Amino acid sequence: GNSDTDSKNFRVKLVLLGDSGVGKSCIVLRFVRGQFDPTSKVTVGASFLSQTLALEDSATVKFEIWDTAGQERYAALAPLYYRGAGAAIVVYDITSPESFNKAQYWVKELQKHGGPDMILALVGNKADLHENRTVSSQEAQGYAERNNMFFIETSAKTADNINQLFEVCIRSLVRIDF
Numbered sequence: 001g002n003s004d005t006d007s008k009n010f011r012v013k014l015v016l017l018g019d020s021g022v023g024k025s026c027i028v029l030r031f032v033r034g035q036f037d038p039t040s041k042v043t044v045g046a047s048f049l050s051q052t053l054a055l056e057d058s059a060t061v062k063f064e065i066w067d068t069a070g071q072e073r074y075a076a077l078a079p080l081y082y083r084g085a086g087a088a089i090v091v092y093d094i095t096s097p098e099s100f101n102k103a104q105y106w107v108k109e110l111q112k113h114g115g116p117d118m119i120l121a122l123v124g125n126k127a128d129l130h131e132n133r134t135v136s137s138q139e140a141q142g143y144a145e146r147n148n149m150f151f152i153e154t155s156a157k158t159a160d161n162i163n164q165l166f167e168v169c170i171r172s173l174v175r176i177d178f
């Protein structure tokens, strides 16, 4: 299955994919540390963060979050990141149609080479920049529905929908109610 269970302790691997600059690292930092650092440096390779959440009845869920970078140049390495992942979060920037195209490339790649049970989430980040929006919510939602993915728009800057994004992934992986 997608999660290893030790009766009440769940462990899940999540991987973030998407064009450079769409905000993958900021999303992870916002979720794990509750921070937004506009001067954060570009990730090289993959960085790994883990976060443990307490559920009811002393159960816990430990996320292993793989934040990736450089797949543009090293696409052959990408399978190393998403192998064994329970969920893949494919991120684009709502102000960048190129990044939305790139997201669709990653979705195809995951559909071909990811595990059959992998949960896929499509994330339109930088929702705070709605005045510069060039990818409509309707278009992205429609694409996500046709591809059996969750869809959510987030802002790592304002924290909008960041917890909801991870909750949606976790809920469907662990099938528990929060």
Ligand code: GDP
Binding pocket: 018, 019, 020, 021, 022, 023, 024, 025, 026, 027, 037, 038, 039, 040, 041, 042, 043, 069, 125, 126, 127, 128, 129, 154, 155, 156, 157, 158
């Ligand atoms: P990554 O390459 O996908 O990991 O992207 P980063 O997390 O490094 O973010 C790239 C740039 O986008 C940085 O300058 C961030 O400050 C900025 N950024 C990330 N998320 C948001 C967001 O939600 N809103 C805005 N306005 N900027 C963001």
Ligand code: MG
Binding pocket: 024, 025, 026, 042, 043, 067, 068, 069
């Ligand atoms: Mg990064």
